[in-house]
Amino acid sequence: MTNHQKAIASVFYTLLISLLPLKITASLTTVAEALAKWSLSPSLPSWSLTNHINLCNWDALVCDISNTTVSKINLSNVNISGKLADLDFTSLPHLTLLNLNGNRFGGSIPSTIDNLSKLSFLDLGDNLLEGTLPSELGQLRELQHVSFFNNSLNGTIPYQFTNLPKS
Numbered sequence: 001m002t003n004h005q006k007a008i009a010s011v012f013y014t015l016l017i018s019l020l021p022l023k024i025t026a027s028l029t030t031v032a033e034a035l036a037k038w039s040l041s042p043s044l045p046s047w048s049l050t051n052h053i054n055l056c057n058w059d060a061l062v063c064d065i066s067n068t069t070v071s072k073i074n075l076s077n078v079n080i081s082g083k084l085a086d087l088d089f090t091s092l093p094h095l096t097l098l099n100l101n102g103n104r105f106g107g108s109i110p111s112t113i114d115n116l117s118k119l120s121f122l123d124l125g126d127n128l129l130e131g132t133l134p135s136e137l138g139q140l141r142e143l144q145h146v147s148f149f150n151n152s153l154n155g156t157i158p159y160q161f162t163n164l165p166k167s
């Protein structure tokens with residue numbers, strides 16, 4: 001490399017490194033906004049946008065090891081109500097675990113659940129969900145554990161489940 005190239009490379013690296021934290025903050029803010037907008041009743045006091053800097057400390061959330069994404073949402077048995085369809089799944093591409101077992105979640109399971117492409121654990125059991133299971137559930141390639149037990153769901157199990165690669 002010539003000195004000129006070295007200078008350009010070093011400017012590039014400096015830019016890259018200074019932009020990295022911005023990108024991380026931006027994606028965590030997106031997740032915080034999506035979760036704060038998910039109207040749950042009763043609401044969780046820590047799930048507040050004024051507290052978005054501490055997203056990894058919000059109740060029921062687990063971040064990845066570097067605190068750059070939310071990887072788990074575990075709201076099991078907290079007697080909460082809400083609608084699954086009100087959660088913006090597109091903001092949670094890194095979610096590996098969603099446990100809503102034992103609550104009063106109602107409405108249907110939205111077909112956009114296929115946006116949770118990293119999901120390996122999905123427990124929606126013991127809720128008030130209704131409607132049919134969307135075939136898009138079959139697109140969740142990483143799923144290893146899934147439960148819809150004790151809801152008012154009808155229809156057939158998506159045939160794709162018979163091909164779950166990791167179960």
Ligand SMILES: *[C@@H]1O[C@H](CO)[C@@H](O)[C@H](O)[C@H]1NC(C)=O
Nearest residue numbers: 054055056057063065066067
């Ligand atoms: C990640 O966030 C948690 C909770 O705020 C904190 O305890 C932990 O030290 C953080 N880890 C890193 C690598 O920043």
Ligand SMILES: *[C@@H]1O[C@H](CO)[C@@H](O)[C@H](O)[C@H]1NC(C)=O
Nearest residue numbers: 074075076077097099121123
């Ligand atoms: C979720 O939270 C419950 C209650 O806090 C706990 O018993 C359970 O082990 C947690 N983990 C998973 C994977 O759901």
Ligand SMILES: *[C@@H]1O[C@H](CO)[C@@H](O)[C@H](O)[C@H]1NC(C)=O
Nearest residue numbers: 041042078079080081103104
């Ligand atoms: C769950 O919440 C409902 C509605 O707020 C309430 O009527 C019920 O008593 C609660 N159940 C438990 C076990 O706390």
Ligand SMILES: *[C@@H]1O[C@H](CO)[C@@H](O)[C@H](O)[C@H]1NC(C)=O
Nearest residue numbers: 089090111112113114115117
């Ligand atoms: C994700 O959600 C968007 C809109 O919410 C939808 O158009 C798309 O088909 C979904 N699935 C994937 C895999 O992106």
Ligand SMILES: *[C@@H]1O[C@H](CO)[C@@H](O)[C@H](O)[C@H]1NC(C)=O
Nearest residue numbers: 102103104125126127128150
């Ligand atoms: C079914 O789920 C509800 C919560 O939605 C719970 O109160 C009830 O005990 C569950 N029934 C069984 C048979 O597990």
Ligand SMILES: *[C@@H]1O[C@H](CO)[C@@H](O)[C@H](O)[C@H]1NC(C)=O
Nearest residue numbers: 129130131132152153154155
């Ligand atoms: C499934 O349930 C929905 C409402 O929850 C109902 O409108 C529909 O007719 C039901 N379908 C079947 C096949 O039972």
